[in-house]
Amino acid sequence: MEHTVTLLERLYRTMLTIRLCEESLVDLILNGEIRTPCHLCSGQEAIAAGVCATLKPEDYIFGNHRSHGHYLAKGGSIRDLISEIYCRDTGCCRGRGGSMHVLSPDVGMWGAAPIVAGTISLALGAALAIQTRNQGRVAVSFFGDGATGEGVLYESMNFAALRKLPLIFVCENNFYSTHMPIRECRPDVPIFKIAEPFGIDSRQSDGNDVLIVYKEASRARELCLKGEGPVFLEFLTYRLRGHVGPDDNIQGCHTDIRPDCEVLEWQKKDPILRFERYLIEESLLDERVLQQIKEQVEEEVKEGHLYASSCSFPRGSDLDRYVFR
């Protein structure tokens, strides 16, 4: 499949932005300068990057507790994100939300919330709005394998299928729901099959191959725009950091029970390294271009931190602002 250089650079830059941004938070979390609980998505970047690359700004996305990547991939500002993680007044949510509530409506990132599966019905509502207003756009709901335990997911699939809503369900299956391995949460049936009883076009793909993700998301978007939605996409992936924070063995009271060999296996399938290798081996992008992009992103992330850490916290006297419009 032919891809433009623009697209390839965009995908690479997006994944790298997410990775470098997430990794830049690690030391600050460990030394306590950042307190808001950060659910880092290192290792899962290909999904956010591949899906969002096929979306337009007017398409709606809703995320969850692990949505720094969705926010950045949709076009949200690094500065505003990092400021929010520092809980400063200049953050995307003015310091009122913290890491688990990031949004940028201007670029179509309409919100994130940590109640598992809590934003799936919100995305459903956005899709309903699209249909009511007869607009050529789609809504996307990002959730994890843990959310397949929640009833509202099934309610949402039922209603979306009933009304053929332009909604893309994106399940990032990283095989763990906090500390619980997936085999202790659900029977050994692939997740994508939960959509089949509703007649929903549904498939499972390698979530660490950004071009596959892009292809699947593009197809899903096309189907939705033709009125043949919804679509369910299950992407297999793995988080390289803790459920929350850099390392579940250091923080919190649960140890990371994932076997070392499993973590190692998935590190080898790192979506960014894979893509780099592919781009170079296929002579699609020059190594120097990749290096240039890396340096630019490093600079942007560094600037984001310098900016954010210099901004002030919201004032205590402003406690009651923003309750009502």
Added chain:
Amino acid sequence: MNSTNSKNARTLQYCLAINEALHQEMDRDPSVLIIGQGVKSPWYVGNTALGLLEKFGTRRVIDTPVSENAMTGAAVGAAIVGMRPVLIHPRMDFMMYAMDPIINQAANWHYMNGGRGKVPVVIWGIVNRGGEQGAQHSQAIHGIFAHVPGLKVVMPATPSDAKGLMVSAIRDDNPVMYIDDRWLHNVKGSVPEEPYEIPIGKATRIRDGKDVTIASISYMSLLSLKAAEELSCRGIDVELLDMRSVKPFDKDLLLESVEKTGRLIVADVGWQSFGFAAELSAFVSEAAFGFLKSPVVRVALPDLPTPAARTLEEAYFPKVDNIVTAVHKVMGKS
């Protein structure tokens, strides 16, 4: 029950007043839609949705499967992206399935997003009780919602307020819980023809009086008016406030009245403890203690699940007598 100044006012049933508000708002604003179980069926929603489907079609009048959680979330999500949905729960009891989208999402959304997201949704629940329906077909849980920051809660008692508060709720940019009562649906009253708003947070003084204030809500305002009439025959002059809004509630009018009469009964359709009546009592105790001639008394449901048998219902639901007794109690203590 109360008259209006509009020259185009005429007599209309409470349920049809709501219906008129919906017709007019959906006419005026294409972003208004109604969604919920039973919008096609009078068995569910009485006559409140008459004619809406025929006029506005299935994209704006959406009867749903039994999925209260997802349907409420969908209304919240549609509001976030610019619609003005009116989400109906034909029995308030079933809202329990929808607590997450209401409390975790809608109520918090504007605040936790630093003012960068708004949720102009109306979540409408009908209190539907009596007729030996039992505990899960009878609850009035406005107290639970009123406790949560970020929600507004209104409970109109009259047809004109039913229309005006629905209009206000739809036009408000925040999540508003609109709670009506099947027992009020056939009540008739004067309702202006044109669209109008009743401000959220403002009570209305139905009856001027000097001896005791009754602050009531929803169906209890009807009973309180009858109690007031009975009491006036016995020489007790009741000032009756129909609060109309549970949250925010009209602190100014309540205080003005209590400072005048020195005695307060709160008549609520919910349970006695931890609810609206308890809140008004606490507020008045903090803000007007020096004016009180006797403690505040609450007339509400006993803290019990709703029974089915008619003999138990008879003992359970407050009547005019309960309000009269409460007034005698506070009068006796001065």
